[in-house]
Amino acid sequence: MAEKPTNTSVPIPGSEDPQKENIRCLSTLGHFGFECLPTQLVNKSIQKGFSFNILCVGETGIGKTTLINTLFNTNLKETKSSHFYSKVGLTVKTYELLERNIPLRLTVVKTVGYGDQINKEASYQPVVDYLDAQFEAYLQEELKIKRSLADYHDSRIHVCLYFITPTGHSLKSLDLLTMKSIDRRVNIIPLIAKADSLSKNDLQRFKNNIMSELNSNGIQIYQFQVDDEASAQVNSSGLLPFAVVGSMEEVKVGKRMVRGRHYPWGVLQEVENENHCDFVKLRDLLLSTNMEDLKDQTHTQHYECYRSNRLQKLGFSDTGPDNRPVSFQEMYEAKRREFHNQCQKEEEELKQTFMQRVKEKELTFKDAEKELQDKFEHLKRIQQEEILKLEEERRKLEEQIIDFYKMKAASESAQAQVCTNIKKDKDRKK
Numbered sequence: 199m200a201e202k203p204t205n206t207s208v209p210i211p212g213s214e215d216p217q218k219e220n221i222r223c224l225s226t227l228g229h230f231g232f233e234c235l236p237t238q239l240v241n242k243s244i245q246k247g248f249s250f251n252i253l254c255v256g257e258t259g260i261g262k263t264t265l266i267n268t269l270f271n272t273n274l275k276e277t278k279s280s281h282f283y284s285k286v287g288l289t290v291k292t293y294e295l296l297e298r299n300i301p302l303r304l305t306v307v308k309t310v311g312y313g314d315q316i317n318k319e320a321s322y323q324p325v326v327d328y329l330d331a332q333f334e335a336y337l338q339e340e341l342k343i344k345r346s347l348a349d350y351h352d353s354r355i356h357v358c359l360y361f362i363t364p365t366g367h368s369l370k371s372l373d374l375l376t377m378k379s380i381d382r383r384v385n386i387i388p389l390i391a392k393a394d395s396l397s398k399n400d401l402q403r404f405k406n407n408i409m410s411e412l413n414s415n416g417i418q419i420y421q422f423q424v425d426d427e428a429s430a431q432v433n434s435s436g437l438l439p440f441a442v443v444g445s446m447e448e449v450k451v452g453k454r455m456v457r458g459r460h461y462p463w464g465v466l467q468e469v470e471n472e473n474h475c476d477f478v479k480l481r482d483l484l485l486s487t488n489m490e491d492l493k494d495q496t497h498t499q500h501y502e503c504y505r506s507n508r509l510q511k512l513g514f515s516d517t518g519p520d521n522r523p524v525s526f527q528e529m530y531e532a533k534r535r536e537f538h539n540q541c542q543k544e545e546e547e548l549k550q551t552f553m554q555r556v557k558e559k560e561l562t563f564k565d566a567e568k569e570l571q572d573k574f575e576h577l578k579r580i581q582q583e584e585i586l587k588l589e590e591e592r593r594k595l596e597e598q599i600i601d602f603y604k605m606k607a608a609s610e611s612a613q614a615q616v617c618t619n620i621k622k623d624k625d626r627k628k
Protein backbone atom coordinates (compact mmCIF):
# COMPACT_ATOMS: atom_id res chain seq x y z
CA MET A 199 0.00 0.00 0.00
CA ALA A 200 1.36 3.43 -0.90
CA GLU A 201 2.18 5.62 2.07
CA LYS A 202 0.07 8.78 2.31
CA PRO A 203 1.87 12.05 3.02
CA THR A 204 1.53 13.02 6.68
CA ASN A 205 0.50 16.43 7.96
CA THR A 206 3.05 16.74 10.74
CA SER A 207 5.01 19.96 10.66
CA VAL A 208 8.52 19.05 11.67
CA PRO A 209 10.76 22.06 10.97
CA ILE A 210 13.79 21.29 8.81
CA PRO A 211 16.86 22.81 10.46
CA GLY A 212 18.02 25.92 8.62
CA SER A 213 14.92 26.09 6.45
CA GLU A 214 12.81 28.43 8.63
CA ASP A 215 10.84 30.84 6.49
CA PRO A 216 11.31 34.33 7.99
CA GLN A 217 7.86 35.34 6.63
CA LYS A 218 6.13 32.58 8.54
CA GLU A 219 7.73 33.40 11.90
CA ASN A 220 4.86 35.70 12.81
CA ILE A 221 2.10 33.14 12.02
CA ARG A 222 -0.07 32.43 15.05
CA CYS A 223 -0.56 28.82 16.05
CA LEU A 224 -4.08 28.07 17.31
CA SER A 225 -4.85 24.86 19.10
CA THR A 226 -7.96 23.08 17.75
CA LEU A 227 -11.08 22.88 19.87
CA GLY A 228 -12.34 19.53 18.58
CA HIS A 229 -10.61 16.22 17.78
CA PHE A 230 -9.49 15.47 14.24
CA GLY A 231 -7.62 12.72 12.48
CA PHE A 232 -6.41 9.57 14.10
CA GLU A 233 -6.33 11.07 17.57
CA CYS A 234 -10.00 10.02 17.56
CA LEU A 235 -9.04 6.33 17.46
CA PRO A 236 -9.56 5.78 21.21
CA THR A 237 -13.01 7.41 20.93
CA GLN A 238 -13.86 5.05 18.06
CA LEU A 239 -12.80 2.09 20.19
CA VAL A 240 -14.79 3.30 23.20
CA ASN A 241 -17.94 3.83 21.09
CA LYS A 242 -17.56 0.45 19.43
CA SER A 243 -17.03 -1.32 22.75
CA ILE A 244 -20.04 0.39 24.33
CA GLN A 245 -22.18 -0.57 21.37
CA LYS A 246 -20.99 -4.14 21.49
CA GLY A 247 -21.28 -4.33 25.29
CA PHE A 248 -18.89 -5.92 27.75
CA SER A 249 -18.89 -9.37 29.20
CA PHE A 250 -17.28 -10.80 32.29
CA ASN A 251 -17.35 -14.34 33.61
CA ILE A 252 -16.75 -15.04 37.30
CA LEU A 253 -16.35 -18.40 38.97
CA CYS A 254 -17.07 -18.50 42.71
CA VAL A 255 -15.58 -21.50 44.48
CA GLY A 256 -16.31 -21.95 48.16
CA GLU A 257 -18.10 -24.03 50.72
CA THR A 258 -21.86 -24.03 50.99
CA GLY A 259 -23.17 -20.86 52.69
CA ILE A 260 -19.75 -19.13 52.77
CA GLY A 261 -21.22 -15.91 51.33
CA LYS A 262 -20.67 -16.26 47.57
CA THR A 263 -24.02 -14.87 46.45
CA THR A 264 -23.98 -12.05 49.00
CA LEU A 265 -20.53 -10.92 47.85
CA ILE A 266 -21.47 -10.95 44.16
CA ASN A 267 -24.61 -8.96 44.99
CA THR A 268 -22.53 -6.50 47.01
CA LEU A 269 -19.91 -6.17 44.26
CA PHE A 270 -22.42 -5.41 41.52
CA ASN A 271 -24.85 -3.62 43.85
CA THR A 272 -27.70 -5.71 42.58
CA ASN A 273 -29.87 -8.54 43.74
CA LEU A 274 -29.07 -11.57 41.63
CA LYS A 275 -31.74 -14.13 42.41
CA GLU A 276 -30.15 -17.29 43.75
CA THR A 277 -31.60 -20.28 45.55
CA LYS A 278 -29.84 -21.54 48.66
CA SER A 279 -28.07 -24.86 48.22
CA SER A 280 -28.06 -27.76 50.64
CA HIS A 281 -25.20 -29.57 52.39
CA PHE A 282 -26.42 -32.99 51.25
CA TYR A 283 -25.44 -33.23 47.59
CA SER A 284 -23.62 -36.45 46.73
CA LYS A 285 -21.26 -34.56 44.42
CA VAL A 286 -20.19 -31.02 43.61
CA GLY A 287 -22.17 -29.22 40.95
CA LEU A 288 -21.96 -25.84 39.28
CA THR A 289 -24.73 -23.35 38.62
CA VAL A 290 -24.27 -21.03 35.66
CA LYS A 291 -26.35 -17.86 35.42
CA THR A 292 -26.00 -14.93 33.05
CA TYR A 293 -27.30 -11.45 33.90
CA GLU A 294 -27.54 -8.35 31.74
CA LEU A 295 -26.47 -5.37 33.90
CA LEU A 296 -26.36 -1.69 33.07
CA GLU A 297 -24.29 0.95 34.86
CA ARG A 298 -24.48 4.51 33.49
CA ASN A 299 -25.39 3.20 30.05
CA ILE A 300 -22.50 0.74 30.03
CA PRO A 301 -23.97 -2.72 29.41
CA LEU A 302 -22.30 -5.68 31.06
CA ARG A 303 -23.16 -9.29 30.43
CA LEU A 304 -22.17 -10.95 33.68
CA THR A 305 -21.94 -14.71 33.97
CA VAL A 306 -21.68 -16.07 37.49
CA VAL A 307 -20.68 -19.71 37.92
CA LYS A 308 -21.06 -20.96 41.49
CA THR A 309 -20.10 -24.23 43.11
CA VAL A 310 -22.89 -26.16 44.79
CA GLY A 311 -22.17 -28.64 47.55
CA TYR A 312 -18.43 -27.85 47.51
CA GLY A 313 -16.55 -29.39 50.44
CA ASP A 314 -19.55 -31.41 51.63
CA GLN A 315 -18.21 -34.76 50.40
CA ILE A 316 -15.57 -37.03 51.90
CA ASN A 317 -13.94 -37.72 48.54
CA LYS A 318 -11.85 -34.63 47.86
CA GLU A 319 -11.19 -35.50 44.21
CA ALA A 320 -14.93 -35.48 43.53
CA SER A 321 -14.98 -31.92 44.91
CA TYR A 322 -12.46 -30.24 42.62
CA GLN A 323 -12.74 -32.31 39.44
CA PRO A 324 -16.08 -30.77 38.30
CA VAL A 325 -14.48 -27.31 38.55
CA VAL A 326 -11.46 -28.41 36.48
CA ASP A 327 -13.74 -30.08 33.92
CA TYR A 328 -15.90 -26.98 33.62
CA LEU A 329 -12.91 -24.71 32.98
CA ASP A 330 -11.53 -27.09 30.34
CA ALA A 331 -14.93 -27.47 28.68
CA GLN A 332 -15.15 -23.69 28.12
CA PHE A 333 -11.64 -23.62 26.60
CA GLU A 334 -12.53 -26.59 24.40
CA ALA A 335 -15.72 -24.89 23.18
CA TYR A 336 -13.71 -21.78 22.23
CA LEU A 337 -11.02 -23.87 20.53
CA GLN A 338 -13.65 -25.74 18.51
CA GLU A 339 -15.13 -22.41 17.40
CA GLU A 340 -11.66 -21.15 16.43
CA LEU A 341 -10.94 -24.26 14.40
CA LYS A 342 -14.19 -24.04 12.41
CA ILE A 343 -13.93 -23.01 8.78
CA LYS A 344 -16.88 -20.63 9.19
CA ARG A 345 -16.14 -18.96 12.50
CA SER A 346 -18.42 -16.48 14.23
CA LEU A 347 -16.07 -15.30 16.96
CA ALA A 348 -17.47 -11.75 16.80
CA ASP A 349 -20.85 -12.79 18.19
CA TYR A 350 -19.66 -15.95 19.94
CA HIS A 351 -20.69 -16.09 23.60
CA ASP A 352 -17.30 -16.53 25.17
CA SER A 353 -17.87 -18.54 28.34
CA ARG A 354 -14.22 -18.84 29.36
CA ILE A 355 -13.85 -17.91 33.01
CA HIS A 356 -11.96 -14.65 33.52
CA VAL A 357 -11.53 -14.84 37.26
CA CYS A 358 -12.03 -17.35 40.05
CA LEU A 359 -12.93 -15.83 43.39
CA TYR A 360 -11.78 -18.49 45.82
CA PHE A 361 -13.64 -18.17 49.14
CA ILE A 362 -11.48 -19.32 52.05
CA THR A 363 -13.32 -20.32 55.22
CA PRO A 364 -12.33 -17.93 58.05
CA THR A 365 -10.87 -20.57 60.37
CA GLY A 366 -8.00 -18.30 61.49
CA HIS A 367 -5.59 -21.25 61.16
CA SER A 368 -4.53 -22.19 57.66
CA LEU A 369 -5.86 -23.50 54.39
CA LYS A 370 -7.71 -26.82 54.24
CA SER A 371 -6.33 -29.63 52.10
CA LEU A 372 -9.29 -29.20 49.73
CA ASP A 373 -8.36 -25.53 49.20
CA LEU A 374 -4.80 -26.49 48.29
CA LEU A 375 -5.88 -29.35 46.03
CA THR A 376 -8.41 -27.24 44.16
CA MET A 377 -6.21 -24.20 43.75
CA LYS A 378 -3.29 -26.37 42.64
CA SER A 379 -5.40 -28.02 39.95
CA ILE A 380 -6.91 -24.82 38.56
CA ASP A 381 -4.09 -22.28 38.88
CA ARG A 382 -2.87 -22.87 35.30
CA ARG A 383 -6.43 -22.65 33.99
CA VAL A 384 -7.82 -19.49 35.55
CA ASN A 385 -6.84 -16.27 37.35
CA ILE A 386 -7.33 -17.03 41.04
CA ILE A 387 -8.06 -14.24 43.51
CA PRO A 388 -8.18 -15.68 47.03
CA LEU A 389 -10.64 -14.13 49.47
CA ILE A 390 -11.13 -14.64 53.18
CA ALA A 391 -14.89 -14.90 53.36
CA LYS A 392 -16.93 -13.56 56.29
CA ALA A 393 -13.81 -11.75 57.49
CA ASP A 394 -15.90 -10.00 60.15
CA SER A 395 -15.60 -13.19 62.20
CA LEU A 396 -11.84 -12.65 62.75
CA SER A 397 -10.11 -10.09 64.95
CA LYS A 398 -7.60 -7.69 63.36
CA ASN A 399 -4.54 -9.57 64.68
CA ASP A 400 -5.95 -12.99 63.82
CA LEU A 401 -6.82 -11.76 60.35
CA GLN A 402 -3.30 -10.54 59.53
CA ARG A 403 -1.75 -13.76 60.91
CA PHE A 404 -4.25 -15.80 58.90
CA LYS A 405 -3.40 -13.85 55.74
CA ASN A 406 0.33 -14.46 56.27
CA ASN A 407 -0.24 -18.17 56.87
CA ILE A 408 -2.33 -18.49 53.73
CA MET A 409 0.21 -16.70 51.55
CA SER A 410 3.13 -18.76 52.84
CA GLU A 411 1.12 -21.97 52.29
CA LEU A 412 0.27 -20.91 48.75
CA ASN A 413 3.94 -20.12 48.08
CA SER A 414 5.28 -23.32 49.58
CA ASN A 415 2.83 -25.36 47.53
CA GLY A 416 3.76 -23.51 44.34
CA ILE A 417 0.21 -22.25 43.79
CA GLN A 418 0.09 -19.41 41.32
CA ILE A 419 -2.49 -16.72 42.04
CA TYR A 420 -3.40 -13.75 39.86
CA GLN A 421 -0.71 -11.06 39.75
CA PHE A 422 -2.29 -7.62 39.54
CA GLN A 423 -0.89 -5.60 36.63
CA VAL A 424 2.24 -3.69 37.52
CA ASP A 425 1.67 -0.62 35.33
CA ASP A 426 -1.08 0.51 37.70
CA GLU A 427 0.47 1.70 40.96
CA ALA A 428 -2.40 0.69 43.26
CA SER A 429 -2.60 -2.75 41.63
CA ALA A 430 1.14 -3.31 41.71
CA GLN A 431 1.25 -2.63 45.45
CA VAL A 432 -1.30 -5.35 46.15
CA ASN A 433 1.05 -8.05 44.91
CA SER A 434 3.63 -7.32 47.60
CA SER A 435 1.89 -5.34 50.36
CA GLY A 436 0.56 -8.23 52.44
CA LEU A 437 -3.00 -7.31 51.49
CA LEU A 438 -3.70 -10.63 49.86
CA PRO A 439 -5.89 -12.60 50.33
CA PHE A 440 -8.58 -9.93 50.47
CA ALA A 441 -10.61 -10.05 53.64
CA VAL A 442 -14.16 -9.44 52.52
CA VAL A 443 -17.52 -8.87 54.11
CA GLY A 444 -20.70 -8.95 52.08
CA SER A 445 -24.04 -7.37 52.81
CA MET A 446 -26.88 -5.71 50.95
CA GLU A 447 -28.36 -4.35 54.16
CA GLU A 448 -28.44 -0.54 54.26
CA VAL A 449 -27.86 1.08 57.65
CA LYS A 450 -27.97 4.77 58.59
CA VAL A 451 -24.66 6.12 59.91
CA GLY A 452 -24.96 9.79 60.81
CA LYS A 453 -26.51 11.38 57.75
CA ARG A 454 -25.52 8.77 55.21
CA MET A 455 -26.77 5.31 54.36
CA VAL A 456 -24.06 2.64 54.25
CA ARG A 457 -24.07 -1.05 53.47
CA GLY A 458 -23.01 -3.10 56.44
CA ARG A 459 -23.68 -5.88 58.89
CA HIS A 460 -25.38 -5.09 62.14
CA TYR A 461 -24.60 -7.39 65.05
CA PRO A 462 -26.87 -8.21 67.97
CA TRP A 463 -24.43 -6.48 70.34
CA GLY A 464 -24.78 -3.24 68.38
CA VAL A 465 -21.50 -2.79 66.47
CA LEU A 466 -21.72 -2.13 62.75
CA GLN A 467 -19.34 -3.61 60.19
CA GLU A 468 -19.30 -1.33 57.17
CA VAL A 469 -18.71 -3.13 53.91
CA GLU A 470 -17.31 -0.09 52.12
CA ASN A 471 -15.11 1.15 54.95
CA GLU A 472 -11.46 0.37 54.17
CA ASN A 473 -10.66 0.24 57.88
CA HIS A 474 -13.17 -2.56 58.33
CA CYS A 475 -12.38 -4.86 55.38
CA ASP A 476 -10.80 -5.04 51.90
CA PHE A 477 -14.07 -5.04 49.97
CA VAL A 478 -13.50 -1.64 48.33
CA LYS A 479 -9.98 -2.58 47.25
CA LEU A 480 -11.24 -5.82 45.79
CA ARG A 481 -14.07 -4.07 43.93
CA ASP A 482 -11.75 -1.37 42.55
CA LEU A 483 -9.08 -3.80 41.46
CA LEU A 484 -11.50 -6.34 40.07
CA LEU A 485 -13.93 -4.08 38.25
CA SER A 486 -12.26 -0.69 37.71
CA THR A 487 -8.61 -1.40 37.01
CA ASN A 488 -8.00 -5.07 36.25
CA MET A 489 -11.09 -6.40 34.46
CA GLU A 490 -9.56 -6.04 31.00
CA ASP A 491 -6.26 -7.45 32.21
CA LEU A 492 -8.06 -10.47 33.67
CA LYS A 493 -9.68 -11.07 30.29
CA ASP A 494 -6.34 -10.60 28.52
CA GLN A 495 -4.61 -13.03 30.87
CA THR A 496 -7.38 -15.56 30.31
CA HIS A 497 -6.89 -15.39 26.57
CA THR A 498 -3.14 -14.95 26.27
CA GLN A 499 -1.97 -17.11 29.16
CA HIS A 500 -4.51 -19.71 30.27
CA TYR A 501 -6.30 -20.34 26.99
CA GLU A 502 -3.00 -20.30 25.11
CA CYS A 503 -1.62 -22.93 27.49
CA TYR A 504 -4.73 -25.13 27.04
CA ARG A 505 -4.65 -24.64 23.26
CA SER A 506 -0.98 -25.51 22.85
CA ASN A 507 -1.28 -28.60 25.09
CA ARG A 508 -4.36 -29.73 23.21
CA LEU A 509 -2.76 -29.25 19.78
CA GLN A 510 0.42 -30.97 20.95
CA LYS A 511 -1.65 -33.92 22.13
CA LEU A 512 -3.21 -34.03 18.66
CA GLY A 513 0.34 -34.27 17.30
CA PHE A 514 0.87 -30.70 16.07
CA SER A 515 4.05 -28.77 16.79
CA ASP A 516 5.79 -25.66 15.51
CA THR A 517 9.08 -27.42 14.85
CA GLY A 518 9.99 -30.64 13.08
CA PRO A 519 12.17 -33.44 14.50
CA ASP A 520 15.30 -31.57 13.39
CA ASN A 521 14.15 -28.41 15.26
CA ARG A 522 13.41 -26.71 11.95
CA PRO A 523 10.26 -24.54 11.99
CA VAL A 524 7.48 -26.19 10.03
CA SER A 525 4.38 -24.61 8.57
CA PHE A 526 0.86 -25.84 9.30
CA GLN A 527 0.64 -27.12 5.71
CA GLU A 528 3.87 -29.14 6.11
CA MET A 529 2.68 -30.46 9.45
CA TYR A 530 -0.67 -31.42 7.92
CA GLU A 531 1.04 -33.20 5.01
CA ALA A 532 3.44 -34.98 7.39
CA LYS A 533 0.51 -36.05 9.60
CA ARG A 534 -1.41 -37.24 6.56
CA ARG A 535 1.59 -39.27 5.38
CA GLU A 536 2.12 -40.62 8.88
CA PHE A 537 -1.54 -41.58 9.08
CA HIS A 538 -1.44 -43.18 5.63
CA ASN A 539 1.69 -45.17 6.55
CA GLN A 540 0.12 -46.16 9.83
CA CYS A 541 -2.99 -47.35 7.99
CA GLN A 542 -0.91 -49.33 5.53
CA LYS A 543 1.14 -50.84 8.34
CA GLU A 544 -1.98 -51.82 10.20
CA GLU A 545 -3.54 -53.23 7.02
CA GLU A 546 -0.37 -55.26 6.39
CA GLU A 547 -0.39 -56.50 9.98
CA LEU A 548 -4.06 -57.41 9.66
CA LYS A 549 -3.36 -59.28 6.42
CA GLN A 550 -0.49 -61.18 8.05
CA THR A 551 -2.60 -62.05 11.06
CA PHE A 552 -5.41 -63.14 8.76
CA MET A 553 -3.10 -65.35 6.66
CA GLN A 554 -1.60 -66.82 9.81
CA ARG A 555 -5.03 -67.58 11.17
CA VAL A 556 -6.14 -69.08 7.85
CA LYS A 557 -3.06 -71.34 7.88
CA GLU A 558 -3.73 -72.33 11.45
CA LYS A 559 -7.36 -73.05 10.64
CA GLU A 560 -6.35 -75.08 7.55
CA LEU A 561 -4.00 -77.16 9.66
CA THR A 562 -6.71 -77.69 12.26
CA PHE A 563 -9.18 -78.67 9.54
CA LYS A 564 -6.65 -81.08 7.98
CA ASP A 565 -6.02 -82.69 11.35
CA ALA A 566 -9.74 -82.96 11.97
CA GLU A 567 -10.27 -84.40 8.47
CA LYS A 568 -7.53 -86.98 9.01
CA GLU A 569 -8.96 -87.90 12.35
CA LEU A 570 -12.39 -88.29 10.79
CA GLN A 571 -10.95 -90.36 7.92
CA ASP A 572 -9.17 -92.66 10.40
CA LYS A 573 -12.35 -92.99 12.40
CA PHE A 574 -14.25 -93.76 9.22
CA GLU A 575 -11.70 -96.40 8.13
CA HIS A 576 -11.78 -97.93 11.59
CA LEU A 577 -15.58 -98.06 11.59
CA LYS A 578 -15.56 -99.46 8.06
CA ARG A 579 -13.19 -102.21 9.13
CA ILE A 580 -15.32 -103.04 12.15
CA GLN A 581 -18.39 -103.09 9.92
CA GLN A 582 -16.75 -105.45 7.42
CA GLU A 583 -15.66 -107.77 10.20
CA GLU A 584 -19.21 -107.69 11.52
CA ILE A 585 -20.54 -108.51 8.04
CA LEU A 586 -18.11 -111.40 7.69
CA LYS A 587 -19.10 -112.67 11.11
CA LEU A 588 -22.76 -112.40 10.25
CA GLU A 589 -22.18 -114.12 6.89
CA GLU A 590 -20.45 -116.97 8.70
CA GLU A 591 -23.29 -117.26 11.18
CA ARG A 592 -25.83 -117.18 8.37
CA ARG A 593 -23.97 -119.91 6.54
CA LYS A 594 -23.89 -122.00 9.68
CA LEU A 595 -27.58 -121.40 10.27
CA GLU A 596 -28.41 -122.38 6.70
CA GLU A 597 -26.43 -125.62 7.11
CA GLN A 598 -28.28 -126.27 10.35
CA ILE A 599 -31.60 -125.63 8.58
CA ILE A 600 -30.63 -128.06 5.79
CA ASP A 601 -29.61 -130.66 8.38
CA PHE A 602 -32.84 -130.05 10.21
CA TYR A 603 -34.90 -130.57 7.04
CA LYS A 604 -32.94 -133.69 6.24
CA MET A 605 -33.50 -135.02 9.72
CA LYS A 606 -37.16 -134.07 9.48
CA ALA A 607 -37.53 -135.92 6.15
CA ALA A 608 -35.75 -138.98 7.55
CA SER A 609 -37.89 -139.00 10.64
CA GLU A 610 -41.05 -138.53 8.55
CA SER A 611 -40.11 -141.45 6.27
CA ALA A 612 -39.24 -143.57 9.33
CA GLN A 613 -42.58 -142.62 10.88
CA ALA A 614 -44.34 -143.54 7.64
CA GLN A 615 -42.52 -146.90 7.56
CA VAL A 616 -43.55 -147.59 11.14
CA CYS A 617 -47.19 -146.76 10.35
CA THR A 618 -47.11 -149.04 7.30
CA ASN A 619 -45.62 -151.87 9.33
CA ILE A 620 -48.28 -151.47 12.07
CA LYS A 621 -51.06 -151.55 9.45
CA LYS A 622 -49.57 -154.65 7.89
CA ASP A 623 -49.42 -156.31 11.28
CA LYS A 624 -53.06 -155.47 11.99
CA ASP A 625 -54.13 -156.77 8.58
CA ARG A 626 -52.27 -159.98 9.18
CA LYS A 627 -53.87 -160.55 12.57
CA LYS A 628 -57.35 -160.18 11.07
Ligand SMILES: Nc1nc2c(ncn2[C@@H]2O[C@H](COP(=O)(O)OP(=O)(O)OP(=O)(O)O)[C@@H](O)[C@H]2O)c(=O)[nH]1
Pocket residue numbers: 256257258259260261262263264265277278279280308309310311391392393394395442443444445459
Ligand atom coordinates in the same frame (compact mmCIF):
# COMPACT_ATOMS: atom_id res chain seq x y z
N1 LIG B 1 -21.01 -12.74 59.08
C1 LIG B 1 -21.13 -12.73 57.76
N2 LIG B 1 -22.16 -13.37 57.20
C2 LIG B 1 -22.26 -13.33 55.84
C3 LIG B 1 -21.34 -12.66 55.03
N3 LIG B 1 -21.72 -12.81 53.74
C4 LIG B 1 -22.84 -13.55 53.75
N4 LIG B 1 -23.17 -13.86 55.00
C5 LIG B 1 -24.31 -14.65 55.43
O1 LIG B 1 -24.07 -16.03 55.15
C6 LIG B 1 -25.27 -16.68 54.76
C7 LIG B 1 -25.06 -17.40 53.43
O2 LIG B 1 -24.76 -16.45 52.46
P1 LIG B 1 -24.90 -16.74 50.89
O3 LIG B 1 -24.45 -15.54 50.19
O4 LIG B 1 -26.25 -17.27 50.57
O5 LIG B 1 -23.85 -17.91 50.76
P2 LIG B 1 -23.57 -18.80 49.47
O6 LIG B 1 -22.16 -19.24 49.55
O7 LIG B 1 -24.00 -18.11 48.24
O8 LIG B 1 -24.53 -20.01 49.76
P3 LIG B 1 -24.88 -21.26 48.79
O9 LIG B 1 -25.04 -20.73 47.42
O10 LIG B 1 -26.17 -21.75 49.36
O11 LIG B 1 -23.77 -22.21 48.95
C8 LIG B 1 -26.34 -15.62 54.69
O12 LIG B 1 -27.08 -15.64 55.88
C9 LIG B 1 -25.56 -14.30 54.62
O13 LIG B 1 -26.24 -13.21 55.20
C10 LIG B 1 -20.26 -12.00 55.69
O14 LIG B 1 -19.41 -11.39 55.07
N5 LIG B 1 -20.20 -12.07 57.04
